[in-house]
Amino acid sequence: xxxxxxxxxxxxxxxxxxxxxxxxxxxxxxxxxxxxxxxxxxxxxxxxxxxxxxxxxxxxxxxxxxxxxxxxxxxxxxxxxxxxxxxxxxxxxxxxxxxxxxxxxxxxxxxxxxxxxxxxxxxxxxxxxxxxxxxxxxxxxxxxxxxxxxxxxxxxxxxxxxxxxxxxxxxxxxxxxxxxxxxxxxxxxxxxxxxxxxxxxxxxxxxxxxxxxxxxxxxxxxxxxxxxxxxxxxxxxxxxxxxxxxxxxxxx
Amino acid sequence: xxxxxxxxxxxxxxxxxxxxxxxxxxxxxxxxxxxxxxxxxxxxxxxxxxxxxxxxxxxxxxxxxxxxxxxxxxxxxxxxxxxxxxxxxxxxxxxxxxxxxxxxxxxxxxxxxxxxxxxxxxxxxxxxxxxxxxxxxxxxxxxxxxxxxxxxxxxxxxxxxxxxxxxxxxxxxxxxxxxxxxxxxxxxxxxxxxxxxxxxxxxxxxxxxxxxxxxxxxxxxxxxxxxxxxxxxxxxxxxxxxxxxxxxxxxxxxxxxxxxxxxxxxxxxxxxxxxxxxxxxxxxxxxxxxxxxxxxxxxxxxxxxxxxxxxxxxxxxx
Numbered sequence: 001x002x003x004x005x006x007x008x009x010x011x012x013x014x015x016x017x018x019x020x021x022x023x024x025x026x027x028x029x030x031x032x033x034x035x036x037x038x039x040x041x042x043x044x045x046x047x048x049x050x051x052x053x054x055x056x057x058x059x060x061x062x063x064x065x066x067x068x069x070x071x072x073x074x075x076x077x078x079x080x081x082x083x084x085x086x087x088x089x090x091x092x093x094x095x096x097x098x099x100x101x102x103x104x105x106x107x108x109x110x111x112x113x114x115x116x117x118x119x120x121x122x123x124x125x126x127x128x129x130x131x132x133x134x135x136x137x138x139x140x141x142x143x144x145x146x147x148x149x150x151x152x153x154x155x156x157x158x159x160x161x162x163x164x165x166x167x168x169x170x171x172x173x174x175x176x177x178x179x180x181x182x183x184x185x186x187x188x189x190x191x192x193x194x195x196x197x198x199x200x201x202x203x204x205x206x207x208x209x210x211x212x213x214x215x216x217x218x219x220x221x222x223x224x225x226x227x228x229x230x231x232x233x234x235x236x237x238x239x240x241x242x243x244x245x246x247x248x249x250x251x252x
Numbered sequence: 253x254x255x256x257x258x259x260x261x262x263x264x265x266x267x268x269x270x271x272x273x274x275x276x277x278x279x280x281x282x283x284x285x286x287x288x289x290x291x292x293x294x295x296x297x298x299x300x301x302x303x304x305x306x307x308x309x310x311x312x313x314x315x316x317x318x319x320x321x322x323x324x325x326x327x328x329x330x331x332x333x334x335x336x337x338x339x340x341x342x343x344x345x346x347x348x349x350x351x352x353x354x355x356x357x358x359x360x361x362x363x364x365x366x367x368x369x370x371x372x373x374x375x376x377x378x379x380x381x382x383x384x385x386x387x388x389x390x391x392x393x394x395x396x397x398x399x400x401x402x403x404x405x406x407x408x409x410x411x412x413x414x415x416x417x418x419x420x421x422x423x424x425x426x427x428x429x430x431x432x433x434x435x436x437x438x439x440x441x442x443x444x445x446x447x448x449x450x451x452x453x454x455x456x457x458x459x460x461x462x463x464x465x466x467x468x469x470x471x472x473x474x475x476x477x478x479x480x481x482x483x484x485x486x487x488x489x490x491x492x493x494x495x496x497x498x499x500x501x502x503x504x505x506x507x508x509x510x511x512x513x514x515x516x517x518x519x520x521x522x523x524x525x526x527x528x529x530x531x532x533x534x535x536x537x538x539x540x541x542x543x544x545x546x547x548x549x550x551x552x553x554x555x556x557x558x559x560x561x562x563x564x565x566x567x568x569x570x
Contacts, residue, residue, distance in 0.1 A: 050461050072465025081461035088324075088457045089511045091294055102467045106451045106515075132511055149465070 004063045007056035016042045029182045029245050030190040031199035035233050040192045046080030056154045068242035074102035078152035082160040085105030092144045093129040105178045119151035139165045157189040175202045200246045208232050260523050267530045271302040274329040276542045296430045305533045306526040307440045313525025314443035316483040316499030321457040322477045327389040329500030330485045336494040337399035338369025339486040348410050362486035389563035424546040439487035446480045450514035468475040497555025503560050
């Protein structure tokens with residue numbers, strides 16, 4: 001479980017988060033939704049210790065972020081930030097291989113190589129393994145980054161808008177893979193999602209944020225309702241049902 | 253591809269032999285073991301010079317990779333990040349404050365000062381927008397220019413311009429004899445240190461986000477990288493004077509072929525740097541034989557040409 005208690009955050013004089021208090025359940029796929037500027041990414045980055053905590057307390061699987069060494073945390077959670085454009089000229093397999101670095105610190109063992117080839121396989125990157133990152137498409141590079149976090153093989157996987165740059169087939173493939181991680185291997189995934197129907201179709205738990213506050217949280221059926229979403233996005237939406245899950249429609 | 257490092261090493265050995273054979277003194281080096289004069293030329297001049305060139309080329313190229321990882325930008329080198337000017341400033345200060353200071357003290361002063369100015373460079377570019385790739389080298393050039401101006405001003409006031417010239421303007425190897433180049437071994441050691449941190453530096457260049465996500469203590473790696481760049485540059489400035497371009501061009505050339513997996517590429521960078529500088533030094537020795545041109549001049553022409561070519565052949569984005 002991830003617990004967030006009394007977290008405030010401001011950049012300059014702008015309050016980004018107001019006294020956030022929430023729990024992300026273990027063994028579930030949690031989706032963070034909300035309009036632009038709601039503070040979803042900031043909350044995700046704070047949990048992933050990419051941003052320094054200004055106030056409050058966050059624990060991941062019982063480890064307090066403030067007192068746990070960053071190298072230890074890297075074995076508990078993998079986080080993929082949003083802006084993954086890099087200038088480094090690495091091959092896909094080398095990038096994915098760095099996902100194992102927290103475990104082997106520069107001396108890869110056979111099981112590390114296995115995990116890397118599994119990750120390449122899972123994200124359909126095996127044929128691209130020897131290509132340089134700056135010579136493949138944005139979507140392929142995005143998949144390589146997710147594969148690196150996947151190879152890190154941690155109980156918690158945090159992803160900030162992982163569906164960016166992915167076409168429908170690969171986005172669906174990623175969501176299938178993540179829910180398989182959750183249901184098959186008992187791992188926990190938290191992700192910021194922009195396209196709300198991905199949350200509707202795959203998430204077990206939804207946290208809806210607006211203006212730096214949590215507006216609603218719970219299972220998809222209780223959060224993804226016309227009343228909550230219309231208020232969340234300040235725009236009328238209708239919610240239908242498809243295969244016994246909510247389906248959010250914005251065309252009136 | 254696999255054969256490239258081996259081929260480079262073979263060429264390097266051939267050039268080393270050539271470097272031992274070429275010089276104004278006409279001696280038969282094959283007879284050195286029974287000709288004391290030939291032995292003297294070999295051990296006091298030719299061998300030290302060859303080693304000095306190799307060490308400088310290798311260490312500066314590795315330092316180039318390190319500074320490029322620290323700033324995450326390919327268009328900087330230890331000669332355009334305020335590092336060499338920092339070393340010169342330290343040397344100048346110690347020369348004025350402690351006249352006749354021992355070499356180890358000068359060495360420490362140069363390294364410490366180089367570290368401070370390079371840290372200043374890192375602090376400056378931290379505040380620049382990430383997407384403006386060209387601002388980083390421009391900031392480096394501006395900082396180097398300002399620091400260089402301070403060095404010149406102080407050097408002028410203290411009547412030490414001659415020293416400043418040998419440190420910053422004309423890096424060359426004609427003055428190298430046994431006993432006057434050994435500090436460069438420290439530069440070589442510092443460069444070797446970078447190899448042990450190769451993975452960390454490679455991860456650091458993936459950005460703070462990824463580095464933190466993988467549990468890397470970025471500040472520690474930064475400090476280590478800074479030390480390597482500062483020590484290498486300070487040793488080169490102290491012994492032979494700053495050599496331009498090599499720390500910029502060699503990392504770029506190697507990355508183009510091998511990529512940025514530094515554990516694999518750093519040895520190749522070192523060999524290539526040694527190779528390029530030795531080639532330039534041989535040209536400098538032979539172009540107007542029996543006189544010499546400064547090696548920096550040859551490198552400036554060659555390195556400038558290579559750099560322009562690099563700018564026009566940036567890898568395509570898919």
